[in-house]
Amino acid sequence: MRLFLDLFKLRIGFAIALTALAGSMVAPGTAGAWPVAIVTLAVLFASAAAGAFNQYVEADLDRRMARTRGRAFATGRLQRGPTWLAIIIAMAAGATAAAATVSFEAALYTFLGAFTYAIVYTVWLKRATWANIVVGGLAGSFAVLAGAASISPEAAHAPLPLAFAFILFLWTPPHFWSLAIVHREDYAAAGIPMLPVVAGEARAARAVFAGAVALALSALLPLALGMGAIYAVGAIAGGVLFVRAAWRLAREPSKATARASFRASLVQLSLLLAAAIADRLA
Numbered sequence: 312m313r314l315f316l317d318l319f320k321l322r323i324g325f326a327i328a329l330t331a332l333a334g335s336m337v338a339p340g341t342a343g344a345w346p347v348a349i350v351t352l353a354v355l356f357a358s359a360a361a362g363a364f365n366q367y368v369e370a371d372l373d374r375r376m377a378r379t380r381g382r383a384f385a386t387g388r389l390q391r392g393p394t395w396l397a398i399i400i401a402m403a404a405g406a407t408a409a410a411a412t413v414s415f416e417a418a419l420y421t422f423l424g425a426f427t428y429a430i431v432y433t434v435w436l437k438r439a440t441w442a443n444i445v446v447g448g449l450a451g452s453f454a455v456l457a458g459a460a461s462i463s464p465e466a467a468h469a470p471l472p473l474a475f476a477f478i479l480f481l482w483t484p485p486h487f488w489s490l491a492i493v494h495r496e497d498y499a500a501a502g503i504p505m506l507p508v509v510a511g512e513a514r515a516a517r518a519v520f521a522g523a524v525a526l527a528l529s530a531l532l533p534l535a536l537g538m539g540a541i542y543a544v545g546a547i548a549g550g551v552l553f554v555r556a557a558w559r560l561a562r563e564p565s566k567a568t569a570r571a572s573f574r575a576s577l578v579q580l581s582l583l584l585a586a587a588i589a590d591r592l593a
């Protein structure tokens with residue numbers, strides 16, 4: 312069970328699936344429960360495939376980092392080879408095909424989300440530039456658009472889904488840079504140019520703070536586009552929480568303040584997505 316959760320990064324998968332569900336809820340129009348359920352599950356499976364692919368490709372890196380040393384491909388508990396590659400590709404293809412039964416756009420964005428994480432971020436950018444995560448953040452944006460496309464092809468490009476896609480894009484860098492400060496030595500040892508490694512802890516901490524402020528402000532944008540009071544409470548509470556944690560990190564960069572900022576990013580996103588869904592159900 313533990314192996315399964317870790318191999319497919321299922322906790323992250325559930326967050327991505329919740330993101331897609333929120334995308335479908337804020338999209339204009341209504342559809343049956345089926346298309347929404349199919350696309351939400353397709354995003355979960357596509358994310359699982361991309362997460363397993365990431366570990367398949369990074370077995371060498373994972374062995375050099377304390378946090379990831381115990382992963383199945385890194386320890387050799389699972390053998391790298393054609394069988395696992397086939398399973399991973401089949402999962403991604405199956406997820407994209409399932410989304411295609413709903414609409415071309417739903418399939419396109421599900422595919423692009425997994426492709427951005429698995430290929431653009433993991434293979435092309437992660438080892439090459441500190442901006443890896445800025446581009447990689449588009450993966451979360453695609454989850455929003457995939458969810459919105461479960462309502463109708465045009466719904467994915469309506470103002471509210473686009474606003475939430477933008478919010479996810481802004482969310483990812485301060486989310487990840489907080490954690491990268493905690494594990495800076497790990498990334499340095501593995502030779503990965505994450506921001507705290509190339510720019511130092513203090514500048515990375517200031518970037519987290521600036522990112523959290525931009526995020527908290529952008530989270531207000533949906534209020535101008537029709538979201539109501541329930542969303543306002545979740546977006547403002549989450550924003551205040553994350554900005555406060557990021558401020559403490561910027562003032563006093565340390566592993567403890569960075570860990571608190573990472574946790575605050577997860578609470579902020581959960582509050583924002585849950586509030587968006589509740590607002591639409593109310």
Ligand code: HEM
Nearest residue numbers: 320322323326327330432444447448450451483487490577
């Ligand atoms: C390319 C962009 C991203 C990067 C590089 C990134 C990086 C990370 C890392 C390194 C962890 C540590 C978890 C582990 O040990 O596996 C993590 C945790 C987490 N991330 Fe992200 N993340 C990204 C995007 C996202 C997105 C878009 C979401 C959700 C919408 C998300 C949700 C989460 C959650 C829920 C956790 C906690 C999981 C746990 O406790 O195991 N992340 N992230």
Ligand SMILES: CC(C)=CCC/C(C)=C/CC/C(C)=C/COP(=O)(O)OP(=O)(O)O
Nearest residue numbers: 323354357358365421424425428450453454
């Ligand atoms: C629409 C759709 C299917 C979207 C899926 C996108 C997705 C799963 C994004 C998550 C990105 C992520 C968990 C990165 C982990 O970083 P890392 O792999 O560098 O972390 P590590 O050091 O723990 O391996």
